[in-house]
Amino acid sequence: MKRLYSLRLVVLMPSVLLTGCSLPFIGQMSGTGLSREEFAHYVEEVFRFQNRMTSEVMMLTAADDSANFSAVLKSEQQMQQACAPLNEYVARNIDGLSNGLALQRQVVKSALECDHAAHAVEVQLKR
Numbered sequence: 804m805k806r807l808y809s810l811r812l813v814v815l816m817p818s819v820l821l822t823g824c825s826l827p828f829i830g831q832m833s834g835t836g837l838s839r840e841e842f843a844h845y846v847e848e849v850f851r852f853q854n855r856m857t858s859e860v861m862m863l864t865a866a867d868d869s870a871n872f873s874a875v876l877k878s879e880q881q882m883q884q885a886c887a888p889l890n891e892y893v894a895r896n897i898d899g900l901s902n903g904l905a906l907q908r909q910v911v912k913s914a915l916e917c918d919h920a921a922h923a924v925e926v927q928l929k930r
Contacts, residue, residue, distance in 0.1 A: 846914050850893060853886045853921035859928055871930045878927045882920035888913045 837845060860879045863872070883890075888909035895902050 842911075842914075846889065846910065849914055849918045849921065850886075850889055853882055853889075853917055853924075856882060856921045856924040856928070860924065863928065871927060874930070875924070875927045878920070878924045882917070882924050885913060885920035886917040889917055 857879065860875060863875060888906060892902050892906055892910050895906070
């Protein structure tokens with residue numbers, strides 16, 4: 804079920820991004836020093852990157868030819884947890900549901916952690 808959900812996000816995400824999905828509330832409050840537009844672009848890039856890592860893990864899972872498989876899966880699970888607010892935000896956008904302020908703040912707070920977790924998966928995949 805989790806893989807199907809991830810696949811749905813990977814397949815549908817480009818259409819959401821093309822329609823201008825953004826985080827309108829973000830600005831200096833994020834603590835990053837980035838403008839709203841810069842932060843929205845950063846979050847979009849983080850989402851795309853973590854989805855690419857999910858896709859690569861799914862392909863590896865299908866092939867199941869890695870001695871480092873359990874470490875990759877552990878990193879991927881940590882990434883999914885770190886990126887959960889961002890994935891929920893995008894999924895709600897795809898479904899046409901509103902995103903509350905609490906979820907939007909979670910996305911702001913978790914974006915950097917999600918980015919780091921996705922890069923940790925990339926490191927494991929390269930081993």
